Amino acid sequence: MITVEEARERLLASRPVPRTEKVPLSVAVGRVLGEPSLVAPIDVPPFANSAMDGFAVRAADLPGRLRIIGEVAAGAGQLPRLEIGTAIRISTGAPMPPGADAVVPIEQAADTGATVDVTAPVAAGNHVREAGHDTRMGDEIDLPSPLTPAAIGVLASLGLAELTVRARPRVVILSSGEELTAPGTPLAEGHIYDANTPALVAAVTEMGGEPVPLARVSDDPAAVEAALRDAAEAGDLVLTSGGVSVGAHDHIRDAIERLGRLDFWRIAMQPGKPLAVGRIGQTKVIGLPGNPVSALVVAEILVRPLIRAVLGLPGDGRRHVTAALSEDLRKDPERAAYLRVVVRETDAGWVASPAGGQLSSQLRALAAATGLLVVPIGEPAGRAGHPYDTILLSDPDPVAG
Numbered sequence: 001m002i003t004v005e006e007a008r009e010r011l012l013a014s015r016p017v018p019r020t021e022k023v024p025l026s027v028a029v030g031r032v033l034g035e036p037s038l039v040a041p042i043d044v045p046p047f048a049n050s051a052m053d054g055f056a057v058r059a060a061d062l063p064g065r066l067r068i069i070g071e072v073a074a075g076a077g078q079l080p081r082l083e084i085g086t087a088i089r090i091s092t093g094a095p096m097p098p099g100a101d102a103v104v105p106i107e108q109a110a111d112t113g114a115t116v117d118v119t120a121p122v123a124a125g126n127h128v129r130e131a132g133h134d135t136r137m138g139d140e141i142d143l144p145s146p147l148t149p150a151a152i153g154v155l156a157s158l159g160l161a162e163l164t165v166r167a168r169p170r171v172v173i174l175s176s177g178e179e180l181t182a183p184g185t186p187l188a189e190g191h192i193y194d195a196n197t198p199a200l201v202a203a204v205t206e207m208g209g210e211p212v213p214l215a216r217v218s219d220d221p222a223a224v225e226a227a228l229r230d231a232a233e234a235g236d237l238v239l240t241s242g243g244v245s246v247g248a249h250d251h252i253r254d255a256i257e258r259l260g261r262l263d264f265w266r267i268a269m270q271p272g273k274p275l276a277v278g279r280i281g282q283t284k285v286i287g288l289p290g291n292p293v294s295a296l297v298v299a300e301i302l303v304r305p306l307i308r309a310v311l312g313l314p315g316d317g318r319r320h321v322t323a324a325l326s327e328d329l330r331k332d333p334e335r336a337a338y339l340r341v342v343v344r345e346t347d348a349g350w351v352a353s354p355a356g357g358q359l360s361s362q363l364r365a366l367a368a369a370t371g372l373l374v375v376p377i378g379e380p381a382g383r384a385g386h387p388y389d390t391i392l393l394s395d396p397d398p399v400a401g
Contacts, residue, residue: 166310
């Protein structure tokens with residue numbers, strides 16, 4: 001068995017080659033820019049404009065009574081020129097008329113209809129948004145990855161209608177097992193519903209990949225080989241579930257070796273020991289265990305950082321905390337354990353309690369978990385009160401106590 005750390009390093013070292021694509025700005029939220037940088041093509045705003053509803057004035061004319069000579073609304077084209085001793089009504093966002101250098105808000109002026117009285121002095125630039133005060137033409141734009149709604153707003157303000165982004169890696173998902181039945185169809189005796197395919201589709205989507213689910217394949221060597229060959233041609237990465245152990249009906253690992261090469265098999269991880277990783281042609285194939293908890297936990301720990309790396313994002317994107325385990329939990333000392341826990345922040349620090357049963361077939365406990373508590377190789381159990389690295393699957397609400 002190899003360690004989780006070695007498996008992660010080897011996967012990242014041979015990750016799929018990133019691709020880029022152009023997408024409309026309207027669907028770019030959550031995507032990662034595919035260009036090294038963006039340079040602002042215009043000033044934002046492109047002209048000086050009023051920050052308030054009020055009167056465009058010359059600061060040198062105030063305080064005093066000014067003659068109103070016109071009005072400028074947002075979107076106005078031709079603008080009247082402001083002369084000495086005059087004012088122009090102006091709306092928020094409207095361009096500043098030539099000759100004006102300040103705005104007096106309506107609330108600070110007495111409007112008689114033909115004139116306006118301003119009793120206090122006003123500084124030049126008062127309530128004026130200068131051209132380029134948000135972004136200057138030629139600025140290098142630094143935006144968060146993935147793109148947020150505010151980042152989309154910035155790009156829209158620059159007039160961009162489409163973007164070059166990192167393409168989501170196509171992740172083909174293939175489940176094997178004669179006992180599996182698709183949800184929504186009658187369940188025959190001795191069969192179970194296929195939880196892995198929908199769960200892995202959801203996981204890949206949440207990680208930023210593009211899932212491509214295939215029909216379940218039977219436990220037949222020729223069928224498995226044909227399905228794997230098709231899967232490798234259809235995606236950047238292939239995830240299989242089941243068929244990677246040593247049973248008489250486990251054919252995934254052998255098929256990977258026949259069609260390509262096997263990079264490593266078995267990992268010192270609990271759950272998730274029977275992991276097969278190889279390559280068919282140029283496509284990486286990750287053979288996940290068949291137990292649903294094992295498949296999802298291995299995907300979380302190994303597939304998530306792989307997909308993120310293809311997208312140009314660092315790490316696993318999860319928050320890590322140090323949490324004290326609330327009770328002893330046994331584990332295999334030869335493997336690092338990823339225990340399903342509910343994490344809470346107390347006055348004394350982070351505390352992790354079991355989310356339920358820790359068997360690899362107990363999916364409800366994983367669904368209830370807010371974190372994965374990592375107990376290293378060499379320890380026979382997670383010890384109550386001992387602090388461990390814990391990966392938060394969701395941010396829990398603070399709880400005093």
